[in-house]
Amino acid sequence: xxxxxxxxxxxxxxxxxxxxxxxxxxxxxxxxxxxxxxxxxxxxxxxxxxxxxxxxxxxxxxxxxxxxxxxxxxxxxxxxxxxxxxxxxxxxxxxxxxxxxxxxxxxxxxxxxxxxxxxxxxxxxxxxxxxxxxxxxxxxxxxxxxxxxxxxxxxxxxxxxxxxxxxxxxxxxxxxxxxxxxxxxxxxxxxxxxxxxxxxxxxxxxxxxxxxxxxxxxxxxxxxxxxxxxxxxxxxxxxxxxxxxxxxxxxxxxxx
Amino acid sequence: xxxxxxxxxxxxxxxxxxxxxxxxxxxxxxxxxxxxxxxxxxxxxxxxxxxxxxxxxxxxxxxxxxxxxxxxxxxxxxxxxxxxxxxxxxxxxxxxxxxxxxxxxxxxxxxxxxxxxxxxxxxxxxxxxxxxxxxxxxxxxxxxxxxxxxxxxxxxxxxxxxxxxxxxxxxxxxxxxxxxxxxxxxxxxxxxxxxxxxxxxxxxxxxxxxxxxxxxxxxxxxxxxxxxxxxxxxxxxxxxxxxxxxxxxxxxxxx
Numbered sequence: 001x002x003x004x005x006x007x008x009x010x011x012x013x014x015x016x017x018x019x020x021x022x023x024x025x026x027x028x029x030x031x032x033x034x035x036x037x038x039x040x041x042x043x044x045x046x047x048x049x050x051x052x053x054x055x056x057x058x059x060x061x062x063x064x065x066x067x068x069x070x071x072x073x074x075x076x077x078x079x080x081x082x083x084x085x086x087x088x089x090x091x092x093x094x095x096x097x098x099x100x101x102x103x104x105x106x107x108x109x110x111x112x113x114x115x116x117x118x119x120x121x122x123x124x125x126x127x128x129x130x131x132x133x134x135x136x137x138x139x140x141x142x143x144x145x146x147x148x149x150x151x152x153x154x155x156x157x158x159x160x161x162x163x164x165x166x167x168x169x170x171x172x173x174x175x176x177x178x179x180x181x182x183x184x185x186x187x188x189x190x191x192x193x194x195x196x197x198x199x200x201x202x203x204x205x206x207x208x209x210x211x212x213x214x215x216x217x218x219x220x221x222x223x224x225x226x227x228x229x230x231x232x233x234x235x236x237x238x239x240x241x242x243x244x245x246x247x248x249x250x251x252x253x254x255x256x
Numbered sequence: 257x258x259x260x261x262x263x264x265x266x267x268x269x270x271x272x273x274x275x276x277x278x279x280x281x282x283x284x285x286x287x288x289x290x291x292x293x294x295x296x297x298x299x300x301x302x303x304x305x306x307x308x309x310x311x312x313x314x315x316x317x318x319x320x321x322x323x324x325x326x327x328x329x330x331x332x333x334x335x336x337x338x339x340x341x342x343x344x345x346x347x348x349x350x351x352x353x354x355x356x357x358x359x360x361x362x363x364x365x366x367x368x369x370x371x372x373x374x375x376x377x378x379x380x381x382x383x384x385x386x387x388x389x390x391x392x393x394x395x396x397x398x399x400x401x402x403x404x405x406x407x408x409x410x411x412x413x414x415x416x417x418x419x420x421x422x423x424x425x426x427x428x429x430x431x432x433x434x435x436x437x438x439x440x441x442x443x444x445x446x447x448x449x450x451x452x453x454x455x456x457x458x459x460x461x462x463x464x465x466x467x468x469x470x471x472x473x474x475x476x477x478x479x480x481x482x483x484x485x486x487x488x489x490x491x492x493x494x495x496x497x498x499x500x501x502x503x504x505x506x507x508x509x510x511x
Binding site for chain 1: 408410411413414415416417418419420424428429432509510511
């Protein structure tokens with residue numbers, strides 16, 4: 001498990017010699033060990049930028065990002081980072097099993113067959129071990145990519161709109177699935193999403209972001225106890241929070 | 257269902273191709289027989305008869321073996337150099353613009369101008385293979401460079417976030433992602449290598465199809481000349497078909 005700290009972090013992208021865009025205004029953010037955070041916001045509000053900074057895929061323009069007091073690159077090098085994107089990013093020429101062996105090979109370790117079999121079962125893909133990504137549905141591919149992120153028992157799980165390309169029904173069942181998986185592992189997790197229900201259902205804390213420059217405009221502690229079930233989503237308070245958060249996603253929203 | 261339709265479409269296309277090919281051959285036969293093309297255009301049947309004469313067949317086979325081996329060596333040499341140069345450019349990005357320009361310059365040298373230089377420096381025997389290797393090098397360098405850049409961006413990010421070393425990433429991602437582009441380049445390189453080898457032989461190689469074509473042209477052995485040209489075309493097309501097939505198999509395996 002890991003504690004993440006962003007201090008005075010901003011990120012500027014250069015477009016050309018004269019112009020640059022401030023993707024992320026100076027922000028401070030602390031994520032506690034074992035906490036599930038959802039970054040909620042419209043596209044282009046810099047939520048993926050935060051994720052990339054924490055993953056060490058990008059450098060902040062100002063400020064520092066640390067995971068357990070260390071720069072993210074160290075976490076990368078120790079293979080303690082699990083990541084999944086909206087695009088499944090699986091090796092198309094490998095089977096489900098082969099794709100789950102990849103993290104072990106990257107780490108220079110012998111693939112742990114038992115662990116892989118356990119993960120395949122955990123994400124409900126038993127019987128599909130030798131199927132290739134092109135033979136799977138979109139939802140199944142995302143499960144593989146989440147299983148792959150969990151392969152090396154990471155300290156930190158980063159999910160960049162992992163269900164963004166799925167239809168509403170599949171997305172809901174994937175949310176249930178992810179909640180079950182997370183319940184078992186309780187890894188510090190950052191989920192980037194633009195779906196309010198998804199954020200509320202999965203996270204301990206929802207951070208609402210607004211764009212240009214990207215900043216956190218609201219923070220909501222999710223009051224529902226775990227484990228959460230479909231019933232949680234039918235709760236009156238859940239609906240109320242959904243409406244409330246949806247409003248704060250509007251461009252005219254004023255920070256309280 | 258869909259597959260059957262696709263097969264039908266494929267069958268129809270093949271049928272069209274065969275028909276077109278046969279029409280072309282028929283036109284050749286008619287033009288040759290009627291004498292429209294003059295004495296230098298014999299009928300197809302006359303050309304094909306060359307293959308039935310055993311000593312001529314033996315001559316063509318010997319020549320073909322020499323040309324194919326020159327083209328093959330050129331292909332191997334050009335491919336190896338092209339891949340190595342592309343790898344160098346990938347490993348040391350600072351060198352990439354320079355290597356790009358070098359490859360373009362090498363490719364811009366006309367074979368006809370380079371031939372005599374190679375004959376003097378490398379010898380008559382080696383010239384066909386070297387003239388085959390040069391355009392192959394360029395094609396493969398371009399193909400490999402673009403292939404090595406073609407890995408999925410998200411997969412690249414996954415490798416990076418997972419702390420993959422350059423070697424691991426290359427072995428499990430970049431090298432495999434480069435295959436379709438590389439094989440596409442190979443398909444073109446095969447025919448180019450044949451052209452290079454034949455032209456290289458014109459500068460005085462001991463044997464080869466290029467020599468047969470040159471000698472028969474000078475001695476006015478028209479049907480034999482056409483027979484040799486057809487062999488060159490046949491080998492080129494076969495190489496193209498085989499590498500195209502490999503490309504398709506690999507592409508199917510990769511998607």
